Amino acid sequence: MLIQRRRFVAALGAGAIASTAGCSSTDGGDGGNGSGSGGESIGVAGETLTLTTTTSTYDTGLLDAIHTDFQEMYGVTVDAVAQGTGAALETARNGDSDVVMVHARGLEDEFMRNGYGINRRDLMFNDFVIVGPESDPAGIRGMSSATDALTAIAEAQATFVSRGDNSGTHTKELNLWEAAGTEPGGDWYQETGTGMGEALNIANQQGAYTLSDRGTFISQRSEIDLTILVQGPIEGGPEILANPYGVMAVNPGVHENANYDLAMAYIGWITSPAVQNAISEYRVNGEQLFFPRAVSEDPDFQQYVPEGWSSEGDDA
Amino acid sequence: MPVESTVPLIPALLGVSFRDGYVGSIVVVSLYVSLSAVALSTLVSVPAAVAIGLTEFPGKGFVKSVVNTGMGFPSVVVGLVVLFAVSNQGPLGTFDLIFTREAMIMSQFVLATPPITAISLAAVSGVDDGVRDAARVLGGTRIDVALVVIKEARYGIATAVLAGFGRAISEVGSVLIVGGNITSASGISKTRTLTTAIQLEARQGQYETAMVLGVVLVALVLTVNAVVVRFGDRGVAG
Numbered sequence: 364m365l366i367q368r369r370r371f372v373a374a375l376g377a378g379a380i381a382s383t384a385g386c387s388s389t390d391g392g393d394g395g396n397g398s399g400s401g402g403e404s405i406g407v408a409g410e411t412l413t414l415t416t417t418t419s420t421y422d423t424g425l426l427d428a429i430h431t432d433f434q435e436m437y438g439v440t441v442d443a444v445a446q447g448t449g450a451a452l453e454t455a456r457n458g459d460s461d462v463v464m465v466h467a468r469g470l471e472d473e474f475m476r477n478g479y480g481i482n483r484r485d486l487m488f489n490d491f492v493i494v495g496p497e498s499d500p501a502g503i504r505g506m507s508s509a510t511d512a513l514t515a516i517a518e519a520q521a522t523f524v525s526r527g528d529n530s531g532t533h534t535k536e537l538n539l540w541e542a543a544g545t546e547p548g549g550d551w552y553q554e555t556g557t558g559m560g561e562a563l564n565i566a567n568q569q570g571a572y573t574l575s576d577r578g579t580f581i582s583q584r585s586e587i588d589l590t591i592l593v594q595g596p597i598e599g600g601p602e603i604l605a606n607p608y609g610v611m612a613v614n615p616g617v618h619e620n621a622n623y624d625l626a627m628a629y630i631g632w633i634t635s636p637a638v639q640n641a642i643s644e645y646r647v648n649g650e651q652l653f654f655p656r657a658v659s660e661d662p663d664f665q666q667y668v669p670e671g672w673s674s675e676g677d678d679a
Numbered sequence: 680m681p682v683e684s685t686v687p688l689i690p691a692l693l694g695v696s697f698r699d700g701y702v703g704s705i706v707v708v709s710l711y712v713s714l715s716a717v718a719l720s721t722l723v724s725v726p727a728a729v730a731i732g733l734t735e736f737p738g739k740g741f742v743k744s745v746v747n748t749g750m751g752f753p754s755v756v757v758g759l760v761v762l763f764a765v766s767n768q769g770p771l772g773t774f775d776l777i778f779t780r781e782a783m784i785m786s787q788f789v790l791a792t793p794p795i796t797a798i799s800l801a802a803v804s805g806v807d808d809g810v811r812d813a814a815r816v817l818g819g820t821r822i823d824v825a826l827v828v829i830k831e832a833r834y835g836i837a838t839a840v841l842a843g844f845g846r847a848i849s850e851v852g853s854v855l856i857v858g859g860n861i862t863s864a865s866g867i868s869k870t871r872t873l874t875t876a877i878q879l880e881a882r883q884g885q886y887e888t889a890m891v892l893g894v895v896l897v898a899l900v901l902t903v904n905a906v907v908v909r910f911g912d913r914g915v916a917g
Binding site for chain 1: 767775777778859860861865881882883884886
């Protein structure tokens with residue numbers, strides 16, 4: 364807090380000097396950047412990085428497990444705010460966070476296209492699974508198509524619990540219904556507006572189906588009677604159930620108070636081989652929850668830009 | 680690898696046990712935020728209640744209605760309003776208050792002030808007119824009269840403060856929104872309170888752990904009430 368305020372004052376000072384010196388090309392943004400990178404040799408030490416993220420990365424304990432390393436390396440504090448993908452992006456859109464880690468590519472792309480997010484990287488992935496009661500009233504067990512399974516659930520009018528909270532999982536679920544060509548509705552379709560853990564408990568109590576990320580399901584499996592009926596791609600299921608996580612910095616050109624230096628340090632750190640390895644070694648109940656994706660021999664330019672984006676002037 | 684040294688702490692997240700210092704730190708944050716908010720509310724509410732109670736003015740009934748309505752403010756809405764105020768885009772954006780305890784104190788101040796004012800006002804209004812008149816007849820200034828009335832109404836005012844405290848420490852909606860429910864990676868609370876910790880556990884389906892924290896919260900409120908009542912009996916009356 365104190366340091367941020369000092370930085371703010373320093374930024375004001377730098378801005379004033381720049382303007383009196385007659386550097387007419389830029390104004391506010393220049394002052395902010397200057398104070399961030401120049402000045403003290405300590406750089407980012409003592410500052411606070413605000414990370415807004417989804418409940419699945421936080422609730423599985425992954426972030427607490429790896430963040431200590433980052434905090435010690437840079438002498439900084441990470442404030443991780445677990446909100447769900449929609450809310451995490453909205454908080455960043457208001458300039459209230461420095462870096463976002465979410466899992467809904469469509470929403471991430473929109474965030475980038477609107478200018479709020481920059482320097483996106485693919486971070487890691489796991490997958491979604493369709494879980495339900497052992498009795499499986501809709502008969503979806505072992506189906507190789509997630510959309511067929513949803514269609515079967517809709518036709519059987521078997522109870523389905525939806526997150527209904529604009530989270531990454533909810534977004535994926537809506538995409539699946541759309542791909543299945545089915546408009547979910549009626550008494551059997553219940554929007555709960557809760558986190559994944561609660562949604563699993565509600566589904567458990569009602570003997571209902573739901574879509575869950577594998578990580579949250581694994582971390583809760585011992586307490587509920589639901590079972591995986593349609594696997595995701597990690598266990599050979601359909602690719603449509605893939606659950607990729609991305610990380611990106613808030614654009615300091617839009618929000619000049621965003622801690623861009625520290626956000627980029629964080630992105631560099633979490634996509635480094637050592638931390639990617641730590642992510643793959645993270646276990647809950649002996650099971651791996653997240654699979655690293657940032658380190659690759661082959662270039663992947665699509666991770667930096669909205670999916671399908673290409674520069675028209677570039678393809679000659 | 681430092682990561683490995685944190686791995687033994689993970690069972691705590693599964694509700695098996697709590698990490699070192701975790702519960703203690705969220706209790707401290709809960710008390711710090713709620714007691715600060717209630718103290719500030721009391722400083723505003725009690726003088727306001729005395730001023731409203733001891734004077735007659737047109738629209739007094741309307742003011743009372745507004746205060747009483749304030750007791751029913753949904754905490755989530757208060758949280759949203761404070762969020763808009765302290766967000767970097769908001770009027771207080773330059774103070775960097777989002778996701779801080781200070782922002783939480785602001786929202787709990789808004790929540791606690793109406794009940795403390797309303798109940799204090801009822802207590803002040805209930806003081807026998809004769810007490811006021813006697814104080815005036817004996818040559819008391821307006822301040823003297825007010826102090827006499829406060830002393831007469833002290834039990835009602837203590838009840839008001841406790842009601843405000845109960846409202847503040849038990850609400851989850853606004854502190855979750857403006858505070859962000861943040862702990863450090865080692866599990867030491869920055870803006871996590873008992874209520875938001877309970878919400879977090881419930882979100883994960885860890886209902887037993889949530890219940891344990893609920894018991895801690897009730898015990899805490901009980902302790903504060905007992906202390907205030909005891910202190911009130913000795914300090915104010917004596």
